[in-house]
Amino acid sequence: MKELKHLNKYFYKYKFHFLGGILITIIAQIITLYAPKLIGESINVLENVNESAQAKIDAISLNIFWVIVTTLIAGFFTFLMRQSLIVMSRHIEYDLKNEIFTKYEQLSQEFYKNNRIGDLMNRISEDVGKVRQYTGPAVMYTINTFIRFAVVLVQMYIISPKLTFYTLIPLPLLSYFIYKVSTEINIRSGAFQANLSTLSSFTQETFSGIHVVKANGIEQRKFDEVKELSKQSKEKNLSLVKVNALFGPLMILLIGLSNLIVIYIGGKMYIQGTIADIGIIAQFILYINMLIWPVASLGWVSTMIKEAEASQQRINEFLKVEPTIKNTVTATKPIQGAITFNNVTFTYPDTGITALKNVSFHVNPGETLAILGNTGSGKSTILNLISRLYDTNSGEVLIDGIATPNHNLYNLRYNVAVVPQDAFLFSDTIANNIKFGKKDATQEEIENAAKTAHVHHNIIDFKKGYKTILGERGISLSGGQKQRISIARAIIKDVPILLFDDCLSAVDVETEEAILKNLKQSTQNKTAIIVTHRISAAFNADKIIVLDDYQVAESGTHDELIALNGYYKNLFEKQIHNKK
Template identity: 45%
Template sequence: MKHLATLNKYFVKYKWRFLTGLTCTAVSIVFSVFQPIMVRQIFDLLAQNLDNYNLLSDTGLKAAFRGQFTSVLAFYGVSILLFALLSGFFLYLQRQSLIVMSRYIEYDLKNEIYQHYQLLDLNFFKMHRTGDLMSRITEDVSRVRMYVGPAIMYATRTIFMIVIVVYLMIDVNPLLTLYTLSPLPVLALIIYYVNHIIHRKSERIQSQLSNITSIAQESYSGIRVIKSYVQEEDSIKHFEQASEAYKISSVSLAKTDALFQPSMALMIGLSVVITIFIGGIQVIHGTITVGNLAEFVIYVNMLMFPFFSIGMVASMIQRAAASQQRLNEFLDIKPAITDYPGAVNMDIKGEVVFKNVSFTYPHTGIQAIKNFNLTVKAGEKVAVIGRTGSGKSTLAQLLIRMYDPQEGEVLLDQQNIRQVKLESLRSQISYVPQDVFLFSDTIQNNIRFGTPEANPETVRKAARQASVEKDILNFTEGFDTVVGERGVTLSGGQKQRISIARGLIKDPNLLVFDDCLSAVDARTEKEIIGNLYAYLKEKTAIIITHRIFALFEFDKIIVLDEGKIIETGTHNELLALNGYYAELYARQQSGEEETVIE
């Protein structure tokens, strides 16, 4: 139960629903236990008056006796029906309180998990698969809901029923009660043993279910690659293997669950046999009445469902504990990137300084930046060029605090960015990533994703600056066109330009473009660069690229290699050095000439 203890805060939050449910449970059981008491009284009444009735001659006295006796039986019958209705009514209120409470807790728990996901740092998402994240917020939460709802409801009803019924049984005849309940210790041992098995198997099942979800999610996202390489059969086999493992574990758990019902049926049946046998002997000796025996048999049958539900509740609790343990694994993770104590909001003007910065990716151990130093004055346009893996994108990630450097510091307007609130920092920097992501929404909403208050004219202006307005207007629905998942209905260049428009619409003082023109043609690239040159006139811009934009007058160009600056200067200065930059420029010019010749 230690894993489920984290849910206690929700029971406190919904304490009135919880307490109402418990109260209704107790009241419902109280009304239900009146029924066997009345049955006892009826049997005893029959036993006491049957002989007297047979002694009466067939006279008016016998008819009057029969009529009076019938009226008494009718009264008991109506009373039993009334108590059954009252018991059912409070049972209804019990379900309304506890089951509805469980739905509220499910809602709160899903929101808590989702909000926690949003706070976790980028490294967390690189270390965990999307399918696993989805499985935990859906399947695991559903299993936890079965604990806070049905399991709690059945458990409380079972406890109240056992306590009240056993008390009444002891009040009637302690010795017969002892004989009747004698099989229960064996049942307790069975439950204790099977619970451990269920918990272990539930953990394995939930892990395998997460694996299935992850495989399916990856297959759906990469369906074009699968079809392109004709790997449908291998993909199917991979999924079947995961499903087979899940099936085997699920069947094994179902077999374990199946032990409960026969075991408890055997124990309950044994209790009934003992009750009738021992009780019959006591009736013969006059220790108890026939009504007492009938009452005991009804009590044993009333205990049947509570004892049956013990197995069901135990299974629910063990599955919920396994699921909550998985949820706690993520909920206990503290985000590495948070607002530092004393962090403030600030207006960013655009000066950027990397001071002796070194950074190693925690999930791979690869050192991306080594003792890096760079100063970008407010309003400057700086290009960062280098081979793949040279550390270019890492600079952008550090600047918007997706990661924090292990050594050194990053300054914005002479302020360490760790002392700036994350919301203030990221809302004032436009970052256009290399990996373009579009949501399954309209193009207009994708462009104004970071500025939902932007009006349609502002959206069109941003699209125009990103040289994508004409493409959008050619669509049937224009800016109201709904793109597919991850923008699958658009070309790579269109997605990149929409992503650029999303960054431009924020109109910040500092912009970071991370190789965001790799999928556009040369003509569109020149058009975008021309628009950006005018747009960025008074702004600070860091443009990360593997291409050389000769038409863009950068204040500074730095060339990275293995996390260090190997060349720096203007375009002409770097060409004069006749180093890596000059070599790249020559290859690029040669490639463009070959393209023209073709």
């Protein structure tokens, strides 16, 4: 159970629930001892030839009354036990999900490139659910079992040590059986959970790309693939269930064997006069049967613990991953927006592909820098380094003269607004998607941002306007509309640094001109970096750099680059010619 040690901090956090549950369980189990004792005394009353019939009836009636009272009291304390321990497990489930989600937010970009979304979702849902079964029902029934065993065995020993010894003969067999089966359950449970993650990842990817599936007419192929994965999942689950199915019958068999021993050995002892009252045999049978459910639950509890261990192991794998980008500075400083690259070289750690080589440039606060270059020349990488999604291999990225690792990470990112080329919108209203950049934005601010992004007229044409609910990832909008809503989201954030990653690629030339005109006004006194393939988005910038072979091949203003008669001039002439 070493993987489950991670949960000990939560048991300590909710120690009052935990210890209170144990105390309540002890009280409940002690009270349950009285019912068999009263029943045994009732049988002894029936055997007593010296008592009158009415006296026997009165004694039995009184015993029945107390049996009912003690049973109700024990039931009430059992209810309190569940309230204490099961509620504790829900608190732990809540905390564990938050811990995992927080860890997911901290992990770096390469982590998400190397892990599938479906698998991440499965660990925070299915695996946490399995762990909750351990912290709740498994803990509760384990405590209940051990305490019941303790109080029942002590009571049995007080009554008859010899009969107690014979009654416990089947227990070593039980222990061995639980050990062997639990080991097998752990192996099969881990295999089932791993397969379930694969199935979850496949279905999540298929549903996310359903338009591609339909467009290519491969529905049947995807159906066959998910059918095969479901078949594997079924087989692994059946394999697990078959092992679990052995517990119940064998538990009952061993309990039945104990009952037979009590009847046989107890009967001989009564005949021989070793025990004085036949009611003792009845008490022992009732005590043994009080152990039926706890003993039978051992299999179920063992299964839950093994499944929880397998799930917690999968969770721990991610919790142990250290993010490559860490916040090492607690103090925050105002950011003005000066950006400097000093001989920056960067290679992506997951692919080993070099994206930048000795890149240097400087942007003053309030200036606009345009970056052009061929596909894969490292343009987007520059934006990733500014917002510190990655750290450089060599050289420095400076914000206001301070290297990015020496900034408070969260303050840095808070002061940067990024518009990615592949716009990501949430399944929410258009207004809330724009407000993502500013939580407390007013409707007027939302509409002004949308107007600047030249998307307001599209939004008001929708039946519900800004209250229109978007499909997942904004699938109900066109590519250009998604990009413009992303621009509105960045504008409304009102921060000193704006990063635009080829975010006008899906709009026509006229719309682009309108947006650029609006952006020029809204980005005054803000540092803006525009990655683009279009000259029209670049020639009004204060500075322009051209990347080639991961290096700065050309830099300057529009007029200076035209004079160089290089890549920029050739691109300018081609695009102007095509526009005409």
